[in-house]
Amino acid sequence: MKDLQTYMKKYHEDMNWEIRDGHYEEAKSSLLINYMLLSTEVAEVAEELRNAFNQTNELINQGKGEAEAFEIAKANIKEDIGKELADCLAYMTKFANYFEIDMEKAFYNKMEEVKQRQNKDIGISR
Template sequence: MKDLQAYMKDYQKEMGWEINEENYFKTRESLLNNYMLLTTEVAEFAEELRKIFNLTQQGILNGLEQEEAFLRAKESAREDIGKELADCLAYLLKFYNYFDLDLEESFYGKMKEVRERKNKDF
């Protein structure tokens, strides 16, 4: 994870995609813009899920068993889902880097916190 985070920091700098830190208003605008871009990518991932469910339904209507229809639909969207999730990850890493957070430390710390919760969902 550390290598990925460092790679993205360099990549964003190379591409000129860093969060603007010129002054408060430009930083605020840049953070909000990047947040909107992240939510757009999350929506594009949701669209891929919708395609999978529609293709599954179409397969069922064409005589496939439910599980087979779903497996085929999932496989047909695999590459596009990977691209959309990569876009999401890129924006998340931009925020991690801007706020000088360690992705690995944050992730494992949060998973430990969830594991130890008293009010776990079942």
């Protein structure tokens, strides 16, 4: 993850896509724009999932079994959903770099926090 953050920091600099930080209003505007862009990419992941579900239903209607239909649909969207997830990761990395967050450390700390929660949901797949 550290290598990814280093790569993305340089990439954003090279592309002139860093979050602006000249003064408060500039930083605020840049953060909001980048948040909207991240939200758009997350919505595009949802679109790919919707596409997979629609394809699955269509294949089932054509006589394929549910499991086979879903495997075909997943294979059909794999490349595109991968691109959308990569876009999400790029924006998340941009935020982490802006706030000087070690994402690997933050990730493992958060997963440990979740593991230790007393009010865990039971039987809900996440």
